[in-house]
Amino acid sequence: MATAIALLVLWLPIVTLCYVGWCLVSPWGTCRRCAPGGKNRTCRACEGTGMRPRLGWQLYVYFRRLHRDGTR
Numbered sequence: 001m002a003t004a005i006a007l008l009v010l011w012l013p014i015v016t017l018c019y020v021g022w023c024l025v026s027p028w029g030t031c032r033r034c035a036p037g038g039k040n041r042t043c044r045a046c047e048g049t050g051m052r053p054r055l056g057w058q059l060y061v062y063f064r065r066l067h068r069d070g071t072r
Contacts (some may be wrong), residue, residue: 023056 027050034040046052056063 019056023054023060027053027057029054 021060031043031046031050031052033045034043041048043050043068043070
């Protein structure tokens, strides 16, 4: 059990930093709702573009706006 916790403590920050880097390099991902058929004009998730922001990017934008609005 101790080795599992130690591995989790070591790998969790690495995986988190890799995901943050991935979101900074490529903030847009393919839409999961219309990805099998390509762009779908009636898709409400991506508004027909076939691309939607990743969850990490959405969180970054949310906290950036929260900080900006709180410091004005």
